[in-house]
Amino acid sequence: MTLEQRISKETITDFFVDLQARICRALAEADGVGQFREDAWERPGGGGGRSRTLADGAVIEKGGVGFSAVHGEATEATLRALDLTNQEETPSFYATGVSIVLHPRNPMVPIIHMNVRYFELSTGHSWFGGGIDLTPHYVVAEDARWFHQQLKAVCDRHNADYHPRFKTWADDYFFIPHRQETRGIGGIFFDYLKPADAVHKADLFAFVQDVGNAFAPIYTHFMHQNRDLPFGEREKQWQLLRRGRYVEFNLVWDRGTKFGLETNGRTESILMSMPPQANWTYDFRPEPGSREEQTLNLLKKGIDWV
Template sequence: MALTKETISKWFESLQANICKEIELEDEKGKFTIDVWSHASGGGGRSNVMLNGKVLEKAGVNFSAVEGDAPEALLKTLEVDRSSADPLKFFATGVSIVMHPKSPMVPIIHMNVRYFELSNGTYWFGGGIDLTPHIIDKEQASYFHQQLKSVCDAHDASYYPKFKEWADNYFFLPHRNETRGVGGIFFDRLSETDTRSKEDIFDFVKAVGEVFAPTYTHLMHINKNKDFKELHTKWQQLRRGRYVEFNLVWDRGTKFGLQTGGRTESILMSMPPLARWDYDYQLTESFEKETSDYLKKGINWIKH
């Protein structure tokens, strides 16, 4: 039976529910509130948000399945062939996650898995998962990348090096000349080829989605009870500021959501509850300098 957009969307919806369950269990206190919304042109979604948990200060797990007329601005951004003057419809579904912990010892994490199609038959899958520690721990960065490499290698040995480099280049702040964190994987516009089917690609996307909960709950668990000081919290807020800069200036998902008339509250769910920007901030603490030294492209984290 052919893989349909309804089947894909239904699976993403189940992924959202499973991830929320696992995160709640590890947090022990926080519960996700469910906000169901409708898209003006068709479809809608469910924004699950946790506030003031034991570990997570703000966490969002969004599911959406929206459709409608494809705006010309969007088609231009996506570089879609407009050889035909016929209007195009779009359908987009996926899960998007950002988690901001209370403790500066617990890293921020992001994940997105998505599917997009046009009424002319064009379709693709995309996604990514990356880790943004406030204070980089090399062993934890290595663990994170090994989890992603194992997922990639189970589907195609070329995926991890290719998608890891893509993430280094994508999760990068050109105006700061620094990466957002320790990277991860990023991929876009995956569609069937002579050697892989649509079902093959969806299996890979599902595996990426399924690795999120066990990987992040492990990082929550080993870091949540570590001691920290006010100077660590200040640094956390400064690093959150850089996270905001990326999401508002460079993130394609933010731009896509706004271009397609998406729900603003859900699109900006990724913003931290509190961030800061100190003018001409100078690094003073050793952990600040070490973390800044690792905000570079091309680091082979698995070797560490």
């Protein structure tokens, strides 16, 4: 059996199961107070998953680390999304992955999101997707550089073109058009990574594994570094406004959220990314020269942090 043949959906699923467990252990240890609660669920059409959530931790106010492995007949909405509506027969699909969103208690600790996933059809099509992006409530240049350097190092171990390509993809994807601002400072985002002449499935899987394995060290770094930084009511109110922007992106623009809801996915797991509280203030304008204004000025595409 060749290496390519050994990279089966079962092999990939097993990695994602283990990844979820390892990330939850690392986050609970770094938090020191919060513990994950597991909610196992089944999908009526086939498969299921387990959503692990943490609330009221010392650092993490609300967070979720979800795993899923679902299968069944591809719906019309699925085929439209994949531009595969011209199939003679309706194919079956298998999809598995890990998705994470963490909302911290301290406004000086950033929000983070990660998703790594694998999808295959009975037609023989298969691909990987995913990425990691960071949403600081206050953008600190030193932290932004460090974050992007970690992701560049992951990408560069596999392909020198990955980081510039996937960093631009993240800038474009995590953008709120009706606000004309990015959701945060970006990161990397990729989708429909398929085996090709020079890139084998094993190579793509190794890259996705590295992305998943990078998550816990990156975020626990910010947890330890920023958890005890001082803040007051002004910073807390700003945090709630930034969470509001996060909600706007996820509900209005995020393809994954909309696709999940449109295809009758599990609502609780899909909306696990929502913060515990968020605010909207009519026509809010930050004080000139303030840290809030400085942050808004850095929520733009194309900033070269490395």
